[in-house]
Amino acid sequence: MTTDVCVLGIGLIGGSLLRALGPDRAFGWNRSAAAADAASADGFDVSTDLAHTLRRAVQTDALVVVAVPLPALDAVLDAVAEHAPTVALTDVISVKGPVLDAVRRRGLEARFVGGHPMAGTAHSGWAATDPALFRDATWLVAADDGADPATWSRVAALATACGSRIVSASSAHHDAAVARISHLGHVLAEALALAGGRGGDLALALGAGSFRDGTRVAATAPELVRAICEPNRDALLAVLDECLADLGAARDSLATRGTLGPLVDDGHTARRAYEDLHSGRTDADPVSIRPGAPGWLDVLRAAGAAGLEVRPSG
């Protein structure tokens, strides 16, 4: 990282990014003065003046990282379009298609490459930030048509500087995947928590490790769960319908034949595949990629489809 990074929004993700990079390499903006003051007290350069912060990003050719929740995206991108329309731009929002659409509506796509670090906790805000949050995490760096190779490289370098592995995919493929491994999980965690709560204090008292882990993300603030899941509506609806069909089949099998049926074996097989992929990946060589080389986006997408890490070369 030889360039500055400008982080817009210092909640859990943006704030942790600021901490991971350190005050010498990153500066930021936050809407709420309380968080900005807290960050300043911790030695970070965080302003509450968005226009000023964006003009500074232009002057230093900083990589601007949009780290606000999706509902606040439009206001921030309006300011980028007004004050820093040519800046190199990325984001860390949990859904990629709607962000790309919003960027394109403002003509900001020439130097935009979306991103999504697959990291988080059930807590939020500056107080929850952690410089190690992204260490050994997977950071999705988008591979959309027309992506600027130089910006892609800067986003990849940001992910690497934070200790993350890079996996790449189109925004649409990312959104379909995270509907499965993140957004559905939020919905099922809420449903499990609710079912437990309906059993009263006896059920909650008997709740042990599996209930604790299965409902962990239901501890996330409801407005944040909505901001994460609801913008991915179409992909989430598709996987919810699939899941309802799976659960309905298991329910019917249990009612009529006394067994949950293939769901148990199929779920177990999938969990084992997940474990194998994550335990094996540390040994697998990353796919080397030269951003801008002929067919580079196809190479990125093929590696992502195989679950393989990519690493920029040259």
Next chain:
Amino acid sequence: MTTDVCVLGIGLIGGSLLRALGPDRAFGWNRSAAAADAASADGFDVSTDLAHTLRRAVQTDALVVVAVPLPALDAVLDAVAEHAPTVALTDVISVKGPVLDAVRRRGLEARFVGGHPMAGTAHSGWAATDPALFRDATWLVAADDGADPATWSRVAALATACGSRIVSASSAHHDAAVARISHLGHVLAEALALAGGRGGDLALALGAGSFRDGTRVAATAPELVRAICEPNRDALLAVLDECLADLGAARDSLATRGTLGPLVDDGHTARRAYEDLHSGRTDADPVSIRPGAPGWLDVLRAAGAAGLEVRPSG
């Protein structure tokens, strides 16, 4: 614990119980010679001769703990009825009504009090056993009509010796509660894992903490998941139907209004109630109970309904 304990079945739960008590206070039986040999090599007294083990339990007035999976229960209880029909008897199986029914069918209920330590891992077998498995866990000691106070006290002392807190409820109330906080969680974990697996290696590669935690129990061997969940069919069907209705309402709300609706708030509220109950309980005084005193079973059930620990006195 001034009496011997005889553990029938040394898988994860029974074997951990053996380890928690130590070879001076417990002996055991196991169907498979491989596990019995492994336990013997570790200094434990584990036979593969069930009749011999049960006669020894009679001679020493040991508390017999049935720790086999439910599908093996009938064969073990047949042997108890033949070789040790008057022995003090408990179990550590994850469903209580079907065990109580099986005990009553053989006329073994006079000295039977069911139990269920709320502890486990996704692993199984002697190699996975852990003497600390029950430490700070909740151990359900059943409060069914006609329970023998002396046996109840021995089961409670066993739980305490293993470091567990005691919560009490009728077998039927236990089964309804664990359908909510354990068995439904198994089904949802399988469904989440399956949904992730259907997204291929990209989805599995992007799976992070929430997917790992939400699918953890799907790593459990499928035959064990079935043995845990399927015997609790009626209670599990009722909560599955509730859950399918909740998920269907969230799905429809997302499709028509773009929001997941009340599920997110209600799930969050329930998760917070779970956290409050478990963080506060360490400070709350246990409910003191004298087994056999007038109304003692009612006191146990009332405490359990309030999620409160009980502790035998006198």
